[in-house]
Amino acid sequence: MMINENTATPINADEQFAKLGLILPPAPAPLGVYKPCLVDGKYLYLSGHGPLQNDKTLIIGRIGQQLDMEQGKLAARQVGLTMLATIMANIGGLNKIKRVIKVLGMVNCTADFEKHPYIINGCSELFASIWGPDNGVGVRSAVGFGSLPDNIPVEIEALFELK
Amino acid sequence: MMINENTATPINADEQFAKLGLILPPAPAPLGVYKPCLVDGKYLYLSGHGPLQNDKTLIIGRIGQQLDMEQGKLAARQVGLTMLATIMANIGGLNKIKRVIKVLGMVNCTADFEKHPYIINGCSELFASIWGPDNGVGVRSAVGFGSLPDNIPVEIEALFELK
Amino acid sequence: MMINENTATPINADEQFAKLGLILPPAPAPLGVYKPCLVDGKYLYLSGHGPLQNDKTLIIGRIGQQLDMEQGKLAARQVGLTMLATIMANIGGLNKIKRVIKVLGMVNCTADFEKHPYIINGCSELFASIWGPDNGVGVRSAVGFGSLPDNIPVEIEALFELK
Numbered sequence: 001m002m003i004n005e006n007t008a009t010p011i012n013a014d015e016q017f018a019k020l021g022l023i024l025p026p027a028p029a030p031l032g033v034y035k036p037c038l039v040d041g042k043y044l045y046l047s048g049h050g051p052l053q054n055d056k057t058l059i060i061g062r063i064g065q066q067l068d069m070e071q072g073k074l075a076a077r078q079v080g081l082t083m084l085a086t087i088m089a090n091i092g093g094l095n096k097i098k099r100v101i102k103v104l105g106m107v108n109c110t111a112d113f114e115k116h117p118y119i120i121n122g123c124s125e126l127f128a129s130i131w132g133p134d135n136g137v138g139v140r141s142a143v144g145f146g147s148l149p150d151n152i153p154v155e156i157e158a159l160f161e162l163k
Numbered sequence: 164m165m166i167n168e169n170t171a172t173p174i175n176a177d178e179q180f181a182k183l184g185l186i187l188p189p190a191p192a193p194l195g196v197y198k199p200c201l202v203d204g205k206y207l208y209l210s211g212h213g214p215l216q217n218d219k220t221l222i223i224g225r226i227g228q229q230l231d232m233e234q235g236k237l238a239a240r241q242v243g244l245t246m247l248a249t250i251m252a253n254i255g256g257l258n259k260i261k262r263v264i265k266v267l268g269m270v271n272c273t274a275d276f277e278k279h280p281y282i283i284n285g286c287s288e289l290f291a292s293i294w295g296p297d298n299g300v301g302v303r304s305a306v307g308f309g310s311l312p313d314n315i316p317v318e319i320e321a322l323f324e325l326k
Numbered sequence: 327m328m329i330n331e332n333t334a335t336p337i338n339a340d341e342q343f344a345k346l347g348l349i350l351p352p353a354p355a356p357l358g359v360y361k362p363c364l365v366d367g368k369y370l371y372l373s374g375h376g377p378l379q380n381d382k383t384l385i386i387g388r389i390g391q392q393l394d395m396e397q398g399k400l401a402a403r404q405v406g407l408t409m410l411a412t413i414m415a416n417i418g419g420l421n422k423i424k425r426v427i428k429v430l431g432m433v434n435c436t437a438d439f440e441k442h443p444y445i446i447n448g449c450s451e452l453f454a455s456i457w458g459p460d461n462g463v464g465v466r467s468a469v470g471f472g473s474l475p476d477n478i479p480v481e482i483e484a485l486f487e488l489k
Binding site: 101102103107108109110111112113114115116117118120121124125128137138139140141142143144145146147161 | 194195196197198199200201203208209210211225267269274307308309310311312313314318320
Binding site for chain 1: 427428429433434435436437438439440441442443444446447450451454463464465466467468469470471472473487
């Protein structure tokens with residue numbers, strides 16, 4: 001059972017991460033003129049991240065065309081892992097994050113696709129498993145885009161509050 | 164005439180709401196792993212909201228296909244009412260909001276559609292009628308998406324400043 | 327050579343702007359119920375801006391259809407110039423901006439387009455030339471939309487920190 005933040009023992013996100021046995025891809029280098037990560041006072045902003053794999057290749061394909069819903073959800077989870085890699089590389093630990101404030105889940109899918117929230121849950125469930133069901137979950141929009149860079153299936157940007 | 168915030172009598176948003184005789188849909192339950200509403204200090208974030216109707220069904224259809232511009236603008240107004248319902252359910256009153264800071268208006272429309280600002284005005288005019296022509300109006304982007312969850316015509320997320 | 331903020335002589339954005347000999351379009355009037363610019367404490371928010379030209383017309387066309395990649399990148403640069411015009415008109419100088427925090431680059435392109443970061447670099451490189459390679463560069467998402475108002479090729483919104 002996940003330890004809730006309201007109990008006497010607060011969640012330690014780095015311990016939680018270790019317990020889950022997650023493997024992170026390398027923190028991605030920027031593909032343009034932007035910073036992957038920016039700290040502003042007690043806030044940490046993450047640029048839009050794609051599903052980088054451990055071998056440094058991206059998961060590619062449009063949902064409803066090359067990828068199905070389950071593959072899309074796994075891609076969103078991989079985006080989440082890539083975001084964790086950027087956080088680790090930039091501030092040195094997941095435990096420095098107090099909570100998720102906002103997530104924008106961008107889905108590259110066919111025009112008739114309707115299950116964007118299901119896809120982005122792949123990332124949100126990962127964050128909830130790291131920072132807990134309250135602090136790991138923020139506001140969110142999960143919506144369908146016309147296209148994404150390199151034809152990746154999912155891109156996600158986020159805003160976190162630091163401790 | 165709307166009472167302007169610069170006059171001696173400041174706008175009371177709850178009185179304004181009552182005066183307009185608006186009927187709100189039920190505050191929507193989240194469709195995924197997110198919070199509909201999050202308070203961070205003096206800020207209130209709202210997740211992307213859809214056009215929930217009083218009978219708990221959503222307005223459905225793409226603008227330029229199943230829905231025309233006027234129906235799209237009414238859908239955006241209904242999104243605004245749904246956002247008001249979430250605010251009421253979470254912080255207990257519209258008068259606790261000082262002003263609108265930012266709105267992202269997401270329009271589900273055909274690729275040749277060009278009048279996104281007209282559509283999202285359906286929500287923005289509602290907010291202006293509640294919080295006034297200055298405090299009820301913030302920055303905004305109103306743009307066309309490839310698809311939206313459940314094929315809703317409009318989804319809107321927003322950031323407010325609290326009093 | 328650009329003067330880096332870490333040297334003894336900090337960048338003066340207004341001098342930098344003058345040195346570059348840039349010509350700004352007129353600051354755009356809002357196309358709907360929104361403010362082009364909003365100041366909240368030490369933050370400046372800009373609404374989604376389009377590529378307004380000096381003659382007050384907009385650059386029009388979808389990338390991959392009417393416009394190619396280079397035209398798209400120039401359009402993004404023109405959006406950046408339009409954003410500078412709004413900043414000048416609202417706070418009276420570029421030097422009052424401390425840094426770019428966040429940019430959302432919205433690209434109107436065909437569904438098979440994959441080079442969104444290249445397009446939005448047209449704006450980001452402009453900002454870097456004004457505020458420097460560190461303060462002029464923030465987090466960013468650069469992604470493809472289904473359609474944009476008036477069929478403009480690029481729309482960009484941004485968040486800045488004030489001095």
